[in-house]
Amino acid sequence: MNNAERADPTTHFDVEAVRQDFPILHQQVNGHPLVYLDNAATTQKPRAVIDAISDYYLYDNSNVHRGAHALAERATAKFEGARETVAQFLNAPGREQILWTRGTTESVNLVAHSWGRTELKPGDRILVSAMEHHSNIVPWQMIAEATGARVEAIPVDKTGTLDMEAFESKLKEGRVRMVSVGHVSNALGTVNPIEQIIQAAHEAGALVMIDGAQAVSHWPVDVQALDCDFYAFSAHKLFGPTGIGVLYGRRELLEAMPPYQGGGEMIQHVSFEGTSFGPLPYKFEAGTPDIAGAIGLAAAIDYVNGLDRAAAVAYERVLLAYAEEKAQATEGVTLVGTAAHKVSVLSFLVEGTHPNDLGFLLDQQGVAVRTGNHCAEPIMEQYGIPGTVRASFSFYNTFDEVDRLFEALDKARQFF
Incomplete structure (x- = not known):
């Protein structure tokens, strides 16, 4: 056959x-x-992604947002157009809620250190599942050590299924500030019931971050329908290039969070007396970004959407x-x-x-x-x-x- x-x-x-x-x-x-x-x-890369990256370097290579010339204008249009493509792909309410990162790992670190450093207090609890990738465990352990919070695992049974009864019991114990779970387990393939997780966490007063690295290549994701607070993924798991990823966040949370890194592009005004930071999404995007990576990711999304x-x-x-x-x-x-x-x-x-x-x-x-x-x-x-x-x-x-x-x-x- x-x-x-x-x-x-x-x-x-x-x-x-x-x-x-x-x-x-x-x-x-x-x-x-x-x-x-x-x-x-x-994942492997379709010719459309390879060509989009190559064409940028062949014809449009320039820094973005800064130059007063044609190449800079074209590069900026493609770069910011890629952000809009991602926003539509996730059904985000606004393009300003799409932050460029180096990948899912940096996205989790950004939330853990920017939100966690200002919001977590001694005795607060962070729940992650027992099947998480290290990059959705270690950043939370680091910020927990710095703030006095603690990280707890949601049990997983022998089939690789999350124990939802145990999860809900942990929520009832109180002081859960963040629930960070994978949409899909990279090691086992388990699809977690994140809609149920998000609803239960919100009812308990906790925020929810979803590691979507293993999900976005398999089906469409709608962050508004999910009602999650943060959603992260990496381009290279979605037939795009390595070295670039996405963090979606609720606008009010992102606006309240301090910048994760300092440098060029993320500022509004700098003096030796103090610095004011730019608006979303730029206050989280210090330095020259991965322009070709963003363009390649947009091409990957266009390719997937064409299937x-x-x-x-x-x-x-x-x-x-x-x-x-x-x-x-x-x-x-x-x-x-x-x-x-x-x-x-x-x-x-x-x-x-x-x-x-x-x-x-x-x-x-x-x-x-x-x-x-x-x-x-x-x-x-x-x-x-x-x-x-x-x-x-x-x-x-x-x-x-x-x-x-x-x-x-x-x-x-x-x-x-």
């Missing part, structure tokens, strides 16, 4: 046509056609189901993360092998996966494992590539 025959006929998603947009997928690695299954780490998102989501769901069936039918393979609601992440162990060794042997056959604790060490410790092999799929992956993964696994196991 070919890829089209395996797919749910209701998806109407032409994966072969989409694959033509991604040049990197058509290469050989270690003498084998590349099977790229590390999309939770970073049939519903068909792509349905296709990924069928692809994951196929991979899970293959895993369950393979002797010695144990899935890690079996929540009822997941995105296309297959995290697993193979009896008698270490994940790192297995990843090396898969790479020798052209299959790219991620191994280790996936920057989610606490949940791996809870499960008593050193890490997993993680195959993460995107809409440009195929059923044939899933077959290649399991064929490569069979050959690797023969080595052991």
Whole structure:
């Protein structure tokens, strides 16, 4: 059966046509056609994104907001146009609520240090889930140590599902100021019930930050419908370039927060007697920004918006189901993360092998996966494992590539 025959006929998603947009997928690695299954780490880039970045450097390269010449005007128009594209993508109320950062990690740090340093007091509580990425744990630990607040984990069960009863009990204990959770677990693929989380947190008087790094590539996000206080994501997880990310925040919160960094562009007036800061979003954007990165992200969003998102989501769901069936039918393979609601992440162990060794042997056959604790060490410790092999799929992956993964696994196991 070919890829089209395996797919749910209701998806109407032409994966072969989409694959033509991604040049990197058509290469050989270690003498084998590349099977790229590390999309939770970073997604590949369509030609439209590569061209947008290249065109900026070829024709429009200039600093933004400053120059009185044509290149500066064109660069500024594209840069600020990219901000508007992101605002529309997230359905943010205003472009001023979209801040450029270096990625989700810096976005979390910005909120933790700018909001947390001024708002947190000794005895205040910050809740994060036990399955969080380190970048949604460590910044909160740092600010908690500086302010006397404390970070507490929301329990996660053996399937990788958040314990909502325990979460609500923690809220009732009082003094929870911030709840910061991932929309989707990068290590397990679990989709958290963030609408329920946000509502419960707000009823308890807490703010909510959502790490959306693993969500935005899989479905549209509407921050107004979610009613979250902060939402962050990284461009490179959304088929865009590395080194640039986004923080959305409620206007009243961002206006009350002090700048995270000082320097050029974020000021209104500077003297040795004191400094006044610029309006949103610029007071949080010190220094020359990643102009090409913003333009590349806008191109990535335009590309994604040009797809049939519903068909792509349905296709990924069928692809994951196929991979899970293959895993369950393979002797010695144990899935890690079996929540009822997941995105296309297959995290697993193979009896008698270490994940790192297995990843090396898969790479020798052209299959790219991620191994280790996936920057989610606490949940791996809870499960008593050193890490997993993680195959993460995107809409440009195929059923044939899933077959290649399991064929490569069979050959690797023969080595052991």
